[in-house]
Amino acid sequence: MSSSQSVPAGSRASSNLTSYICEIAPPAYxxxxxxxxxxxxxIGICTGFFVCYGTVNISSSISWRLPFTLQAGLALGFxxxxxxxxxxxxxxxxxxxxxxxxAKTWDVLGVSGAEREKEQEQAIVVPDAESRSRRRDxxxxxxxxxxxxxxxGVFLMGMQQLxxxxxxxxxxxxxxxxxxxxxxxxxxxxx
Numbered sequence: 001m002s003s004s005q006s007v008p009a010g011s012r013a014s015s016n017l018t019s020y021i022c023e024i025a026p027p028a029y030x031x032x033x034x035x036x037x038x039x040x041x042x043i044g045i046c047t048g049f050f051v052c053y054g055t056v057n058i059s060s061s062i063s064w065r066l067p068f069t070l071q072a073g074l075a076l077g078f079x080x081x082x083x084x085x086x087x088x089x090x091x092x093x094x095x096x097x098x099x100x101x102x103a104k105t106w107d108v109l110g111v112s113g114a115e116r117e118k119e120q121e122q123a124i125v126v127p128d129a130e131s132r133s134r135r136r137d138x139x140x141x142x143x144x145x146x147x148x149x150x151x152x153g154v155f156l157m158g159m160q161q162l163x164x165x166x167x168x169x170x171x172x173x174x175x176x177x178x179x180x181x182x183x184x185x186x187x188x189x190x191x
Contacts, residue, residue: 023091024087024105025109026109026110026111026112026115027118042164048071051066052067087105087108087109088101088105090102090103090111103116
């Protein structure tokens with residue numbers, strides 16, 4: 001079995017991971033499962049920071065090779081796990097006419113018959129006219145009556161990112177922020 005047969009089209013790029021999870025997850029579990037990639041990204045950022053911090057005082061080139069090697073090893077491991085363990089998307093299989101394989105995949109995923117029928121109905125291809133109107137509807141969030149809500153949502157999402165681990169790690173990389181307010185040396189402010 002080639003890698004293109006064993007990995008669904010929607011999961012080849014990591015940017016489509018959440019879509020793939022939503023396609024294969026039973027409806028009752030979609031929300032929690034779709035949030036896992038963001039949690040893993042945040043854990044990865046935090047872990048990466050501390051690995052790099054732990055190797056900063058190594059005088060040889062291993063100080064940058066070790067974090068790079070760990071990252072490459074994890075990426076290869078996750079890629080191999082995806083190729084070997086993840087089923088093809090039943091929606092994708094249905095859209096390319098492989099309904100028998102889609103039914104087997106639904107069985108493996110434990111999706112009930114009623115939920116399966118709902119998913120099959122939603123998998124029907126949307127006509128071009130409706131697709132174009134959906135794209136036009138996207139810009140309705142910037143209309144006169146709702147642009148303030150849109151701006152508030154964008155602001156809140158930005159503040160959420162800045163106040164999370166990304167903001168903490170950014171602030172810890174800039175010792176001058178804490179150097180005047182805290183009696184710490186430059187190495188201590190990196191922590």
